[in-house]
Amino acid sequence: MKLITRIKEMQHFISEEKRSGKKVGFVPTMGYLHEGHLSLMKRAKKESDVIVVSIFVNPLQFGPNEDFDRYPRDLERDKQLALEAGADVLFFPDTKEMYPDEPVVTVSVNKRVDALCGESRVGHFDGVATVLTKLFHIVSPDYAYFGLKDAQQVAVVQGLVDDFNFPVKVIGCETKRESDGLAMSSRNVYLTEIERKEASHLSQSLLKAKNWLLDGDSGETEQKMIKYLEEHTSGFVEYSKILSYPELLPPSKKSKKLIIAVAVKFSKARLIDNIIIDNILTRQESGEETCSVH
Numbered sequence: 001m002k003l004i005t006r007i008k009e010m011q012h013f014i015s016e017e018k019r020s021g022k023k024v025g026f027v028p029t030m031g032y033l034h035e036g037h038l039s040l041m042k043r044a045k046k047e048s049d050v051i052v053v054s055i056f057v058n059p060l061q062f063g064p065n066e067d068f069d070r071y072p073r074d075l076e077r078d079k080q081l082a083l084e085a086g087a088d089v090l091f092f093p094d095t096k097e098m099y100p101d102e103p104v105v106t107v108s109v110n111k112r113v114d115a116l117c118g119e120s121r122v123g124h125f126d127g128v129a130t131v132l133t134k135l136f137h138i139v140s141p142d143y144a145y146f147g148l149k150d151a152q153q154v155a156v157v158q159g160l161v162d163d164f165n166f167p168v169k170v171i172g173c174e175t176k177r178e179s180d181g182l183a184m185s186s187r188n189v190y191l192t193e194i195e196r197k198e199a200s201h202l203s204q205s206l207l208k209a210k211n212w213l214l215d216g217d218s219g220e221t222e223q224k225m226i227k228y229l230e231e232h233t234s235g236f237v238e239y240s241k242i243l244s245y246p247e248l249l250p251p252s253k254k255s256k257k258l259i260i261a262v263a264v265k266f267s268k269a270r271l272i273d274n275i276i277i278d279n280i281l282t283r284q285e286s287g288e289e290t291c292s293v294h
C-alpha cells in the first residue's frame, strides 16, 4: 500500500494509473477505521482497479463547540486495517497541506441541509462539500463510496456531483451494525458502558417507527420515537424525523423513498442512525398532498 501525504504526489500517481486505463475507487474517511469503513473498501475492491482511501479530519466541517480536537485518531492502526482491506493508496494529508491559508473559496450547500444534521450542525455540509470538492480534484475517482449511516451526506454529495459535473459515480453503501443493531461509528468509543447498552435503542426506534407507519399510525410517529428514546436512553434526543429521501423534505404522496432518522447526544458522543424505506405513506390514501407524520 502506497502512503501519500502530499497533494501533488497523489495527483501524479493517479494520473499515471488513469493513463494506463485503471478505474479509481475512492473511500474518503476521517480515520479511526472500523468495519463500516472496511466494508466500503471491500466494495470498492470489487468494482475498481485502484483503491484510494483518504484519512483527513476536516476542520471545516466541525462547529466551534464540536469535537474536532478530541475526534479519535490512530494512524498506525488505520494503516494496518486499510492494508488488510485491500487499499492500494492511503492518502493522509495534514491540515496545512489541505488548507495552507484561509480558503478564498468554499462551497455552499443550498438544498437538503435544512433538516436533520444540516439543521443542528449549521455549516457542516458546506465543510463536507468543500473538502470533497478538493479531494475529488486530487484523487479523480471514477467511483466514490459513502456509508448510508450518513444518508444526508450521501444526498448532499450526490447534489454536489450533479451540480458541479464531477465525473464520479457516488455509491451509497449499507450501514454496518454491531450485533445488537448499533450502527458502527468512530465516535462509539466515547460511549460509557451504560450508554453503549442504551445506544442499541437508536436502531430499535427506527424499526419501531417503520412498524408504526406500516400500522397506519402516521400521525404521531416522530413523537413516539422521541418518547421511546427518552424512556430507553439517558441521551438528549436532538431529532427524530421522517422525511422524503433524498430531498429531505416533508414527505408527500409523490415521494418515492422515506428516511426515518434520529440523532441522540450522549455525554461525549453524538450518534446518528437512519433507515431508508419505500414510501409506505402512499398506501394510506388521505387525498392530501402532504402526509402528516409529526
Ligand SMILES: Nc1ncnc2c1ncn2[C@@H]1O[C@H](COP(=O)(O)OP(=O)(O)OP(=O)(O)O)[C@@H](O)[C@H]1O
Residues within 6 Å of the ligand: 028, 029, 030, 031, 035, 036, 037, 039, 040, 145, 146, 147, 148, 149, 150, 173, 174, 175, 176, 177, 183, 184, 185, 186, 187, 188
Ligand atoms: N457503520 C457504517 N457502515 C457503513 N459505512 C459507514 C459506517 N460508519 C461510517 N461509514 C462511512 O464511512 C465514511 C467515513 O466516515 P467517518 O470517517 O466519518 O466515520 P464515522 O464512523 O461515520 O465517524 P463518526 O463517528 O464521525 O460518525 C463515511 O462515508 C461514512 O458514512
Ligand SMILES: CC(C)(CO)[C@@H](O)C(=O)[O-]
Residues within 6 Å of the ligand: 028, 029, 030, 056, 058, 061, 128, 131, 132, 150, 153
Ligand atoms: C466524507 C468525509 C470524509 C468528508 O470529510 C466525512 O464527512 C466523513 O467521514 O463522513
Ligand code: BAL
Residues within 6 Å of the ligand: 030, 061, 150
Ligand atoms: N461521518 C460524519 C462526519 C462528521 O461527523 O463530521
